[in-house]
Amino acid sequence: MPEWFIPFLLSVVTASTPFVFAGIGELVVEKSGVLNLGVEGMMIVGAVSAFAVGVTTGSGALAVLTGAFAGAAMALIFGVLTLYLLSNQVATGLALTLFGLGLSALMGHGMVGKTFAGLPHLEFPLLEQIPVIGPLIGTLLLGHDVLVYFSVVLMIAVGWFLNKSRAGMVLRAVGENHNAAHSIGYPVNLVRLLAVLFGGAMAGLGGAYLSLVHTPLWVENMTAGRGWIALALVVFASWRPARVFVGAYLFGGLTIMQLHAQGLGIEIPPQVLAMAPYLATILVLVIISRDSALIRLNAPACLGKSFHATG
């Protein structure tokens, strides 16, 4: 086993985790029938807020919470505008991204160059001394920071929530047919607002993970399109949490390969790797579109449509 192997895998995990958070958050939003294209903006505001709090207080937990909270605050703007003031979801989402990028640059102005110590990892020194499998189990399975485990829990919990709980069923119902949900008596826009807030918090968390763990420093525009990948991921995964998770690791792996390929002198143009997630998404879209039943069962039918109760 080459010595770079374990660090390589570890870096894949850190690169993928933000996608898991942002992707699963957006999945819940879209299942409720809302298309929020502002993931990138919510992520970066989460990243800068978390980093600022982390650097000033030194507390990882506080930093992570701030990131999630900041993402949710951004989502609240989006939610109020689209759900209650009935603005167009696509345009508002794009505006949110632009707004977030600008706001984060402003907020992060004084923090360029500072670094953050990172989140604590679990460590098992004894375990790691066992040859061969020791480091594998010790670092790869048990040696991550808390958020990595949380991302796994999140995937399972969201999967359970959507398919097994009544609240999740209501959420899907609202995304599927908002008129029917309204006439049965569900508060369509409230359900959507909650979903949007959750999506924002998760995007913020993904951003926080970037600036606290992945590259523990603040650089302007540091999300570098990850929010868009997360959006693509949801479609790629045909709105299933477990697939979002797998897709996140696939796309995370690609971004790391991009770095290592250059280091190893492999001649793949970086642009090709950079566009791979989007190409993959288009490919998946083409494949699932061929089976209309698949689309019908998975894509929320009211995605992107505003709801306004008459009377």
Add this chain to the structure above:
Amino acid sequence: MTAPRLELKGVTKRYPGVVANNNVDLTVMPGEIHALLGENGAGKSTLVKFIYGVQRADAGWMKWEGREVEIPNPKAARDLGIGMVFQHFSLFDAMTVEENIALGISAELAKGDLNSRIKEISASYGLLLDPDRYVHTLSVGERQRIEVVRCLLQSPKLLIMDEPTSVLTPQEVEELFKTLRRLSGEGVSILYISHKLQEIKELCHTATIMRMGEVVDDCDPAEETARSMAEMMMGKNLVSPERPEGIETGAPQLVVRNLDMESSDHHGVDLHGISFEVRSGEILGIAGIAGNGQTELMDVLSGEVLVDDDDSIIIGDKTVGGAGPVERRAAGMSFVPEERLGHGAVAEMTLWENAFLSGATRKDLLKSGFIQINKSSKYASEIVEQFKVKTPGVLNAANSLSGGNLQKFIFGREILQDPSVIVVLQPTWGVDAGSAAAIRQSLLDLAADGAAVLVISQDLEELFEVADRIAVICEGRLSKSWPPDEITVDEIGLLMAGIEVDPAGAAHDSEAGGHAA
């Protein structure tokens, strides 16, 4: 005297341009089956939506068992013991029957083994339902059952049914009525909306008649005739459709030969060797219980689903098996599908846009690629006028029309395109007696003008009234066809249920019926 279960006083509801309810009073007693009658757009659905808390009224109040109550949302209504079957289904296509039912009842009720309770109740009331199927795979009739079962599960004190039987078969209606009578005997009040006046006579204890948003009369249905009730609703005389005399049937306009189609959906019905022809000037009726291949047949005839064998469908002298809807329209075919919203019309678009969408080519509404808005609006206004569609104007969205009015609009849109072949599925579903008569009359007139008309319907009365020949579809196979005077309603009923009968007169058109199962 006992207190009324429900009492409404002075309920008024305005929509932009219409007063849907004007100072409506209504009293429903415990155990009473109370009919609410009125033409399309009279305001029946609006009134019951107020009772169920879906919509607020602008004025008026409501008493429940003697107490004044306010029902802000459907959940509050359900808590009081009010259940409702909606006219336009409140169902979720991408979810299972069980999930749909769970969503419509309270959380406590949905707990536990809902699946087997659904099976139980659907069996005991004869409303067959498989809880694990996805709604989008079900026929309209089956969807209606979900709504009914959903209500029954809640053991309500007042059951509101907004046209629950419009797509049920006679047997299903009979089963439902048994249920309703049983419920009424147990003290449940039922507020029943239907355009099938014969049913009202059979079932209801009393009837309130609405016209243009106001209550105009009360009556005892048992002492009225269907005709007299229709006339009370309309405020004028009912003109029954009349078959024009001495029509010559001409050359076959629509020929279907050995049509096989495997449904893309594994719960759908496959079509097997369907063959028939419709001549110009002739009306062929196809009877059948919902979910026996009618929707699939409509899909292949309209070109939404293509077949491999181009020769299996011929319009006039064109083979169109592999041609899409636009080409078929160009060949002179028109269709009126079953689902009005989403299939027959785009719900959010205005009436003139909907008119344009289907009439663009044959009404010449395009000029070098640009929509001729004036011409399209004029066409839409013409439809509204000729077919007496109640709407403030053609700038209104299709979904603001009452159910029956939208049907009239879609119908008018197709008929005014002078089709040489027209295929209609459930043409008078949810249409009031007066308008149903008008629609049937226009089908007869269309045939008299030389069109070939195919009517696929569950309503046997309707088929006997308009069709020159009647065939039956059962499990994707089409029977021979018989002129209405050579077959009885009972025989058709048996055929619909899949039981072989041999009416005295064999099919006149032996070729057309040659592939009977």
